[in-house]
Each structure stands twice: as structure tokens, then as C-alpha cells.
Amino acid sequence: MEKILAEHRKTIGDFEVLEIDEERVRALRSQIDIDVPVDLHWTWEYASEVEELRALYERGKRGQWNAEEDVDWSIPLPRDEWFLPREGVLILPSILTAMGADEATCQAAAWDEFSHLFSQLLHGEQAALQLCGQLTNACPTMDAKFYAASQVVDEARHVEVISKFLQRKIGTIHPIGATLKVLLDKLLEAPTWKMKTLGMQCLFEGMAVGIFDTIQKGCSNPLLADVIRRVKQDEARHAAFGILTMRRTVRDATPEEMAEMEDFSFNILEALNANQQHDMLRELAPKYGLDPANVVQMALGLPEWPKLNSEVFMHTVVPNLARLGLITERTEERYRKCGILYGDRFGVGPDADVQASLQPN
Numbered sequence: 638m639e640k641i642l643a644e645h646r647k648t649i650g651d652f653e654v655l656e657i658d659e660e661r662v663r664a665l666r667s668q669i670d671i672d673v674p675v676d677l678h679w680t681w682e683y684a685s686e687v688e689e690l691r692a693l694y695e696r697g698k699r700g701q702w703n704a705e706e707d708v709d710w711s712i713p714l715p716r717d718e719w720f721l722p723r724e725g726v727l728i729l730p731s732i733l734t735a736m737g738a739d740e741a742t743c744q745a746a747a748w749d750e751f752s753h754l755f756s757q758l759l760h761g762e763q764a765a766l767q768l769c770g771q772l773t774n775a776c777p778t779m780d781a782k783f784y785a786a787s788q789v790v791d792e793a794r795h796v797e798v799i800s801k802f803l804q805r806k807i808g809t810i811h812p813i814g815a816t817l818k819v820l821l822d823k824l825l826e827a828p829t830w831k832m833k834t835l836g837m838q839c840l841f842e843g844m845a846v847g848i849f850d851t852i853q854k855g856c857s858n859p860l861l862a863d864v865i866r867r868v869k870q871d872e873a874r875h876a877a878f879g880i881l882t883m884r885r886t887v888r889d890a891t892p893e894e895m896a897e898m899e900d901f902s903f904n905i906l907e908a909l910n911a912n913q914q915h916d917m918l919r920e921l922a923p924k925y926g927l928d929p930a931n932v933v934q935m936a937l938g939l940p941e942w943p944k945l946n947s948e949v950f951m952h953t954v955v956p957n958l959a960r961l962g963l964i965t966e967r968t969e970e971r972y973r974k975c976g977i978l979y980g981d982r983f984g985v986g987p988d989a990d991v992q993a994s995l996q997p998n
């Protein structure tokens with residue numbers, strides 16, 4: 638199976654990094670009308686058939702919140718205060734600190750990188766909104782339709798709250814990174830509801846839980862902390878939907894279908910990993926006198942790179958895939974080789990919020 642964006646790879650040592658030229662980036666961003674297949678499935682069974690999904694839908698109804706009214710937008714986000722740790726969470730301030738740059742420069746770089754990261758999460762939220770609309774149409778049972786419809790509202794709220802945060806507190810929304818655009822289109826274009834569910838609900842929701850948790854742990858601004866806490870609790874429910882639905886799907890799958898799902902999962906995560914934040918670095922690193930390729934090379938050369946790099950993957954997405962049986966002896970080595978999987982493939986245990994969402998009530 639060919640790697641995603643195979644024609645845009647270049648190698649650093651034995652690692653393949655994605656580098657997409659500006660012209661292609663512009664073309665990808667301007668492609669806003671996408672022809673996607675969606676099966677529309679009626680059902681006449683209105684009673685609950687999938688109890689655990691109905692319970693998740695009930696949990697979702699209870700967990701609703703209002704992005705305009707429940708969030709205290711009067712809390713400031715001062716530009717000259719650290720709201721994330723200076724080192725360890727964001728790349729640019731970590732490197733600049735190591736290079737001896739002054740506080741103001743490191744702070745400016747942190748501000749830029751965070752606004753870039755939060756903008757990418759915003760675009761991802763829009764994709765989730767669109768995809769859940771598709772799932773509402775395509776899912777076979779009323780329980781899944783109820784649940785997907787409730788997630789549509791959640792994702793609309795996430796788009797609302799993150800875009801308001803960026804507009805009101807940061808002042809910039811960065812355009813979507815090229816790799817992310819390609820991957821999100823792949824999920825939206827996936828031919829069946831099962832593949833769409835695997836792609837968005839397991840892979841991307843799992844990544845989102847990992848990223849939001851990392852920000853949440855380091856965050857010292859009360860407004861940002863509150864927004865992240867609220868969004869992450871919703872995302873944990875979304876990841877739980879992925880697990881519950883894929884458990885049934887995997888149980889009924891043929892060996893060929895299993896292989897297809899395993900390869901699809903690996904290819905999406907591999908491309909995300911091959912980007913190595915290159916899309917962000919190409920936009921921001923030169924502003925701080927850094928060469929994007931050098932930054933990637935430095936990171937790849939760190940002795941503890943496989944452990945550091947795998948952290949966000951090992952948080953939720955990889956252990957969840959392993960528990961579903963979608964990372965197997967056959968595919969495990971591929972994940973290890975590119976630095977996505979490190980240590981035990983089942984990780985250290987499920988995320989607490991995801992675990993809570995998996996409980997019946």
C-alpha cells in the first residue's frame with residue numbers, strides 16, 4: 638500500500654519527512670468543494686438496539702454547555718505572560734531557550750506556535766462537524782444516528798468556542814496545514830461509515846484527546862484551561878463512540894476487512910507523523926532565525942526522540958487501536974520504526990475521561 642503523499646517525501650537519515658511545496662499547499666487550501674460519497678440509510682427500528690450507544694447519547698445530552706454563556710470571556714490572555722511551560726510542550730520556545738534567546742523572543746514564539754496549533758485544531762473541529770453530519774445519514778441504527786447527531790452539536794460548539802478564542806484572545810487564525818487538509822479530506826472521502834468512524838472517531842478523536850490533555854496539564858491561564866477542559870470532556874465521549882462502534886465492527890470483520898482497517902489506520906497516522914510539524918515550522922521558524930529542516934533534523938537526532946515523539950500517539954490513539962485488535966504482530970513493527978509506538982503497545986492505561994465515557998452510566 639502506497640504511503641499518503643508519497644511524492645512529497647524526502648529523507649533525513651532513514652526517516653521520511655513530508656515536505657509539500659507552496660504551490661501544492663495553495664491548491665489544497667483553495668479546494669473547498671469536495672465530492673464525497675455518503676450512503677443514506679433509513680431505519681424503521683426506533684427502539685434502542687445498541688444499548689451502550691444510547692447510554693452515550695444520554696451522557697452527551699447531560700454534558701451540553703454553551704460556548705457563549707458558560708465560558709467567562711472576560712478573563713484576559715496576556716501576551717507577555719507564560720500560559721504554557723516555556724519548555725517541553727511547544728517546539729519553538731524549547732529550542733530558542735536552549736539556544737539562549739531572551740524571554741521576550743521565546744514568549745513571542747510560543748504565542749505564534751500556540752496560535753498555529755489551535756488554528757489546526759479549529760480546522761480539525763470543522764472536519765469533525767462535517768463528518769458527523771455524514772455519519773448521521775449513513776449509520777445503520779437509530780442509536781448511532783442519535784449519537785452522531787448529538788456529536789454534530791458538540792462539534793459545532795467546538796468550532797464556535799475555538800474560533801472565538803482565536804478571534805477574541807489571539808487575534809489570528811492560521812490557514813490549514815497541507816498535510817492536515819489531505820488527511821481530513823481522506824476521512825471525509827472514505828467510502829463507508831465504518832471507515833469514516835475509524836478515521837475520525839478513533840484516529841483523530843484519539844489524537845485530539847492526547848493533544849488537549851497535554852495542553853490542559855501545562856496550562857496556567859484559567860480561560861484557556863476552562864475551554865480545554867470542556868472540549869476534552871466532549872472529545873472523550875467522541876473517542877468512546879469510536880471504540881464502542883469499532884468493537885462491533887471488528888467482531889464482524891473478515892480477515893481482509895481487518896487488514897484494510899489496519900493499513901488505513903497506519904497510513905493516516907504515519908503521514909501525520911511524517912509531517913513532524915514541518916507545516917508549522919515552515920510558516921514560523923524563519924521568523925525566529927531557524928531553518929525548518931534543521932529543526933526537524935535536530936529533533937530526529939535526539940537520543941530520546943522515539944519516546945518524546947510517541948507521547949501524543951501513546952496517550953490514547955495507539956493503545957485504543959491495539960485494544961481493538963487493529964495494531965497486531967503484523968503491523969506493530971511499522972509503528973515502532975517510525976517512532977509512533979514506544980514501549981508497550983497497550984500504553985499505560987486508558988485516558989480517564991475516555992474511560993468514564995465508556996461506562997454505561
Ligand SMILES: [Fe+2]
Binds near residue numbers: 792
Ligand atoms: Fe471536537
Ligand SMILES: [Fe+2]
Binds near residue numbers: 842871875
Ligand atoms: Fe470530537
